[in-house]
Amino acid sequence: MGHGSLIMMAKKSKSDEVSAAQILAQLERLSRLSRGSSHSGGLNPAQWDALRYLGRCNRFSNSPMALTQYLGATKGTISQTVAALVKKAVVTKTVRTGNHRSVVLVLTDLGRQFLANDPLRPLEKSIENLSAKTKKRFARGVLELLEGERERQSQPPFGTCQACRFFRSAPDTCMKFEQALTSEDKALICVEQVER
Numbered sequence: 001m002g003h004g005s006l007i008m009m010a011k012k013s014k015s016d017e018v019s020a021a022q023i024l025a026q027l028e029r030l031s032r033l034s035r036g037s038s039h040s041g042g043l044n045p046a047q048w049d050a051l052r053y054l055g056r057c058n059r060f061s062n063s064p065m066a067l068t069q070y071l072g073a074t075k076g077t078i079s080q081t082v083a084a085l086v087k088k089a090v091v092t093k094t095v096r097t098g099n100h101r102s103v104v105l106v107l108t109d110l111g112r113q114f115l116a117n118d119p120l121r122p123l124e125k126s127i128e129n130l131s132a133k134t135k136k137r138f139a140r141g142v143l144e145l146l147e148g149e150r151e152r153q154s155q156p157p158f159g160t161c162q163a164c165r166f167f168r169s170a171p172d173t174c175m176k177f178e179q180a181l182t183s184e185d186k187a188l189i190c191v192e193q194v195e196r
């Protein structure tokens with residue numbers, strides 16, 4: 001290989017390199033764009049965030065306190081967001097059975113219809129359309145970053161039962177809440193999940 005080719009290779013590999021700062025800027029922009037698209041259906045981005053959480057969390061995690069933890073927001077912001085969602089009839093707010101000090105937030109049928117038309121669907125579709133290899137690497141990279149950031153900020157994992165210390169199988173049971181778990185429970189995220 002001639003000297004000129006080596007220089008060209010070196011230049012190419014240098015120009016192909018993507019710096020951490022560039023990746024961060026792209027992630028930030030993607031996040032801003034997706035947040036911007038979440039002014040939709042009469043809801044603001046914070047209200048969409050709360051609606052999505054309630055569509056993903058299990059029946060032990062549908063409280064304003066868990067929502068506050070998941071979104072890393074202040075109590076006041078969450079209480080305003082919940083009040084707006086209740087007023088728009090997409091969420092109901094009731095007292096938890098057997099614990100009058102705990103509040104339960106549940107999506108209404110209208111709330112589920114909203115989620116079916118989530119303004120982030122096009123982005124989800126774009127992720128679906130990535131090649132299998134890119135998707136796998138992207139998922140691994142995003143998870144690694146998220147885990148690191150979550151640990152730095154001492155945030156709970158909000159994982160699912162299969163990877164939880166409190167999970168026992170045959171029959172599927174939660175030792176934390178001392179309750180039998182359905183397959184729907186196991187597929188949803190939990191505020192009390194502790195990784196094994």
Ligand code: SF4
Nearest residue numbers: 161164167174190193
């Ligand atoms: S097993 Fe863990 S993740 Fe599942 S409901 Fe119980 S505490 Fe939550």
